[in-house]
Amino acid sequence: MTEERDTGSGAPAGTGRRRTRRLPWRTALAAAGGLAMLLAFPGWSLPPLAVLGPAALALAVRGQRARSGAWLGLVCGLAFFVPLLSWTGIYVGAFPWLALAVSQALFLALLGAAGAAVSGLRLWPLWTAALWVADEALRGRLPLGGFPWGRLGLSQTDGAFLSLAAYGGVPLVSFAVALTRTPLAAALLALARVRRAAGGGATRGPALRTAAALVAAVLAVPLLGALAWTPLPGPSLTAGGPTRTVAVIQGDVPEAGLEFNARRRAVLDNHVQQTVQLAAAVAAGDQAQPDLVVWPENSSDIDPYRNADAARQISRAAEAIGAPILVGAVVEGPGRYLSNTGIVWDPETGPGDTYVKRHPVPLAEYVPARGFFRFFSDKVDLVRRDFAHGTEVGVLDVGGAPVGDVICFEVVYDSLVADTVRAGAGMLVVQTNNATFGYTDESEQQLAASRLRAVEFGRTVVVAATSGISAVVAPDGSLARRSELFTPAVFVEDVAQRDSTTVAERLGAAPEWVLTALGAGAVLAVAAPALRRRQRARRAAR
Template identity: 35%
Template sequence: MPLWAAVAATAAAGFLLNLASAPVAWWPLTFVSVTVALLTLIGRTLGGSLLVGTVFGAMFYATHLVWVGEFLGPVPWLALAGLEALLFGVGAVPIALAYRWTAHHRARGVVQLLAVPLLVGGLWAVREVVMGSWPYSGFPWARVGMMQVGGPFVEVASWTGVTGLSFLIVTVCAAVVQRLRAGRSRLVRGLLLVGIVAALLAVTPQFPTTEAGTFRVGWVQGNGPTGYFDVKASGDVLAAQITATRPLHGQPMDLLAWPEGGVDADPLSDPAAAGALDQVVEAAGAPLLMNAATNRGDDVFNTSLLWTADPADRQWHDKVNPVPFGEYVPDRWFYELIVPDMVGLIQREYTPGTNPPLVQVGDVGVGLAICFDVIYDTVIWDGAQQGAEMFVFQTNNADFRGTDENLQQLAFARMRAVETGRAVVNVSTVGTSQVIAPDGTTLDSVGVDTAGAAVSTVPLRTGLTPSTVLGPWLTGFIVLASGIAFTAAGISYRVRTRAGATDHPTGRRSLR
């Protein structure tokens, strides 16, 4: 494909991948997007593959993350989208090399039709793993597997996790590409085989977890002034949550859940806030899972607290991955030289938490994830492995009102329900809040910019899915196996080209 055509095609593919995600969520476009993206990398030079991959990333991330600009304007949006696009482009280079290094194998042989798709799928998954962990704890927000939350392949995530699902989807797309390259004589039969594999993935059932009773959760979306630039006085956010909670008084519940930032004071050091929470617990007749910024020594944490009538029974979990440039500024001295006004707005420096993402409510383990921590696999796996029978995800979407951010984050919550086989209560300050069943379906919901509260009976589940048990091992295996296969392909190519140069000392033979 000529470079100009590849650039145009990859830009279109990047845009299609955004349409495959929430809120449009046309999941079949994932397969179209990935297939086109792979076609544009075949035959590319190193510079060409970097360009093509970066254009794909720029189109996708610029449209997918436009909500970032709602907070501080276009600079953070363009900076994040630009960084992610560049990393995506760098990750395209190994895929292009994989196509080049295996080009000498027979077009209709097992290497081209089986090994190459597996290698390409693995390299794409490796790119997602790297971008999800680096730099500054990474940003695993946009993954191919996550685009399938509304499609027929979502149940596969309970077996493989999101990374494994990404690997399988890209491998299927890469297999289609290789069948197209093999010629017409094998195309129909090849596409039929690929279709059979896709059909098997589509009918794969969710891994069954064990029913363990039910649990009544009261959840409250206060719609208070929780945005960074909202006009508010001290205590306004807490007051909004208390007001929105009152309709639940008298209703039996096992737990009352508030969103991230539902308390705008540190109840561990503020007697007035602590007293107000004591009254909420007494009126609800249940412990309160709330969230606030807390201070311990010189450290500040984003903390979810299980507030109980007896202080000795209180438990807490601190956010594991504070958001860079939102909850802390990494390398502050450097970025103050570039954008001092923006960096100066972020005065509070949150410390990463190290305590388990779990609280015990009676004999029921409740797994936790605070806002963007829902996108990190290990936080969810840790909660499930340590005994969570359901999850509560607390978030504050106020800084992204009117954007797609809350629906994209909600897609993660739905995927986590399916992945772990557990119900999820996703409670937001301003919406969208939802109660999600273990199969990913919605049980209760409150829309955006609305104060609302309800008591929902959610199913409890025990037993661990393969995803939560094997997820770290499977991710590591994909990375290691792809790295070994990629290295072996490179060595084989190098040996072959050196042998060719020796056999043709005139240099006429093309080494491409």
């Protein structure tokens, strides 16, 4: 592949026919890159392949025009997002799933165009790695609050890259993965030049030195990540602060699917029953007495403020276990809305502090522009009433523990989790309901985000799910306990309430903004001269 570029769009020298002839193998390479990224994510769980995926896209777009790069990025995005997000259509059909997957793939099309544009610059591996972060930042915010699922960093649940979450959050992990793959792509290009060189040592020597330097760069990033583990917390749940004994209840549901809670009382009864059984085990000396109990999202879809029977059942469970319960409830109001709410239910005083989910899921918990979206699919009418957006950060005192509550998909939104830790959370709790996604990889993918958050903030993360996967995640991201899907489970663990701060917490979104600015600056460095040349050409033509 030649590195010569014309003075216009940054395409390699040569005829359009030559570029067309090369596009099929580039397209295949981009698709292979998307599949490699897919295999890195939970469900397949091969994190090292995350490096190979973006490397394939970097090679595919190298030296191409921006429009060709956009096509290659789209192909890569479709190969990645269509299977990754297949769980979104498990009960609602193919259209919502494919619409979401295509919308996310379009962001990779933008990345492909930008990557092609900057691929002729010096230090292009650095600029293209920064562009990955910029692209993920954009799709994590737009449209409708964004959908930051499937970011490169969220694939790294094990290994050296995971430690970097403590220094710059998920964006820094994504950058490290991308920065490793782009020198890998550049090293392959340098080795290709060595093979083509016909002039002996004088020609091959510089190319070999370049390839060796790039290989060293490939190894340097994971080595740095391995060293970064040294000052971080280990797998202990009890080190770093005063402990509280936490019980996690996974009561299970009568059936998987959108109608998981058609028998709402059965779901509530399951969680009450598991809690009462735990109380019996505590009385028998088989389990430790918990200081607090965590139930999942949707554990009571009967509003306990309005339904006296539901309130009695929750009180019965709290009185039996002798500890407050963090209940996941659907509550009427405000006004015509519903509220996805975590309620602290005390055994003596009943309901107390609450947290209302701040980021309900668009088209799942509320439908903006309902008439417009109904034109594409009547499935939007499955959302009969919209959920309200909460306004308060979810730090709750539950049994003397400052619990940071985030609900379901909120765990993938950086700012929502960061706000909770800064507000004083000594541990994080993710209340979630995964029954609507059946036996798919959604639960594993969501759990991966919880593991990144544990390392990012040096906190134990407790995940309570109606039907799985519930888990207790240590501050180093390892799993101390985990459940299986659609199986009742109860965990009791001593958990330290930590108040330490990580570098990532102190820096906040700064690493993401700095890396985004680097990537955007590289694009401007290419676009501005090209625009000036075109303006001069137009004036000359007059």
